[in-house]
Amino acid sequence: MGSRLVEQLGATNIAGAGAATLADGIRALILDGRLTVGERLPSERALALELRRSRSTITRAYGLLDSDGYVSRLHGGSTRVTLPHGHAAPGSDAIDDAIDLSIASMDSTPGLYDATVRSLPRLAALRGTSGYSLQGLPELRDAVAQRFTERGAPTSAEEIIITSGALNAVNLILTGIGRRGERALVEQPTFPHALEALHRHGYRLVPTPVDVDGWDTRHLNDTLLSVRPHVAYLIPDFHNPTGATLPDEERSRLVTTARNVGTHLIVDETTTELDIDRGWSPAPMGANGPNVITVGSMSKIAWGGMRIGWIRAERSIIARLLAVRPSFELGTALLEQCIAVELLSDMPALTAHVRRRLQEGRAAVEAGVARIPGFSMPPTPGGLSAWIDIGTPLSTALSLAARERRLILPPGPRFTTGGVLERRLRIPITLPPERATDAMQRLALAWDDVRGGASSRPDELEHAAVI
CATH class of the missing domain: 3.90.1150.10 (Aspartate Aminotransferase, domain 1)
Structure with missing residues (x-):
């Protein structure tokens, strides 16, 4: 099994690369966060064998990174990722005019302030409670369920969990149903943080291609049948990053195939409401079968600062997720839930x-x-x-x-x-x-x-x- 560094670099991208090109590739991984500060890189000998390059080439590449401050090297020891003095870590706030x-992500909807003001009486009525809401406020779960029903997937509030954003929802799902060492089918390309979440939960990733023209549905279905992955993570509406939308007939076929092989479909609907001029509205994939677990979010339609997301799933899955949720959190912020109720009341x-x-x-x-x-x-x-x-x-x-x-x-x-x-x-x-x-x-x-x-x-x- 190859190192994570070479997996991230892509073996074909660096075939025959010299020291400077290799150093640039590693530097890019560090700058966009795919290699984390403190992470240990392969030894010079191991990387040389893996890339089939001379050890002197690897030594020069690491030397360039070391002189620029992107790695620290101990003689006879490890090489670890660092950042040059004065540089911000990936994910930190931008400075100057960058x-x-x-x-x-967009700035907030103009209605956010008014929705916040309208939400305050609702919040005041909750002051006599514990302040914890493991599954989410009933009013908000009702509003989310109603939106699914309007879009063609009849849903009850008992089939909804309110989370702190869509990524939090994905991590809760993987905590509740995940199996380390199993395979996960993912689109290529896809949302990077979902890939990271699947890696953290011990999945082996199996890619299936997506482009601006859509999915290779034959490859997708054949992969499900041959690999029988435990989970598949999909973005069927305005796919991130290609913008493609999966047709209704393919959704139904895909859900049926996944159900037959025992695959849980984790369907990310974060981008579903971001329509400019598509001209048609497919039904939610959750309308096609109980093996679909859907996640959604307020962050793209209201504001990134609204850390409100949700999970829609059959009740047995909801029960499993509620059982594990207290191991890392006790619910989602009540003020934001109250605001979300107001915002969802005026979707137009x-x-x-x-x-x-x-x-x-x-x-x-x-x-x-x-x-x-x-x-x-x-x-x-x-x-x-x-x-x-x-x-x-x-x-x-x-x-x-x-x-x-x-x-x-x-x-x-x-x-x-x-x-x-x-x-x-x-x-x-x-x-x-x-x-x-x-x-x-x-x-x-x-x-x-x-x-x-x-x-x-x-x-x-x-x-x-x-x-």
């Missing part, structure tokens, strides 16, 4: 705001892409982002060059297993138009740097590791 394209206003903002952001990104030679943007009828084809496998190099232009830009491989999709970039369409225009101008300059052979060494700029 634009962060690693986060695809929420979706209208989302549609307008996404339409404006999409137009700004389209205009920016049109000005960069070789770049192409597919039709993007909704969702968080555009899955840009840059025409050549230089996504990681462009990501490094973008940092010198104060632009935080995760490369295509960030959304994959095995370091593939170097021709792709995810560009959020969630920024205000003026900010998106500025980001695209910086991206064009970074692309000129890459194509012109300019240095992509981030140590040449004081705050290059800001994310």
Whole structure:
């Protein structure tokens, strides 16, 4: 079994790479958080054998990283990930005028303030309670269940758990039903933090391809039948990052196949309500069978600061999840739940705001892409982002060059297993138009740097590791 470092780099991406290219690849993994501070890297000898390179090449690559402050090396000991002095850790707040394209999220809906004010009497009525709500407020569970029912999946409040966001929901599901060492089917590409959650829970990942034109449904169904994974994590509506939507007939077929092989489908609906002009609305996958566990969130339709998510599942699964939840949390914040009740009572206003903002952001990104030679943007009828084809496998190099232009830009491989999709970039369409225009101008300059052979060494700029 290969090392995690080589898995993240992608063996095909670094075949025949010299020391500088290898060092740049490892640096990119550190800067976007795929390698964590303190993580131990393979020894020079082990990495040389795994990559079939000379040990001197590995020694030079580690030496470059060491001199730049990205690893620390002990003579005769380990090599561990560090960050240069003065650089921010991945995931920390941006500084100066950096634009962060690693986060695809809008500012709050205009109705958030009024909803907060309206929620206060509801919150005041709860002051005499313990303040803990393991499954979630009944009013909020009713509102979430009603939304599922309106969309074509009849649901009761007893089939809903309120969580602290969608990622919290995924981790709760994996805690409740997970099996270490089992296989998990994942889309390629997909939401990076879901991949990390599955890794943490001990799953072996099996990818199935998705592109802007949709899923290879034959591969997807054949993989389910042959591998029989314990779980499959899917984003069927405005897929993150490709923007594709799975047709109704394929949803039904997929759920049936998964049920026949005993696979739990974890369906992420975080992006479901982000419609600009798709022109049709598929039924929730949960309408097709009890083996579907659905997660959703308020963060993309209301505000990222609203840490409210939910799980929809059959009652036996809900019971299992409620049994394990107290091992790491006792519920979700009551104030945010009260606000969410108010927001969900006016979905037309929420979706209208989302549609307008996404339409404006999409137009700004389209205009920016049109000005960069070789770049192409597919039709993007909704969702968080555009899955840009840059025409050549230089996504990681462009990501490094973008940092010198104060632009935080995760490369295509960030959304994959095995370091593939170097021709792709995810560009959020969630920024205000003026900010998106500025980001695209910086991206064009970074692309000129890459194509012109300019240095992509981030140590040449004081705050290059800001994310």
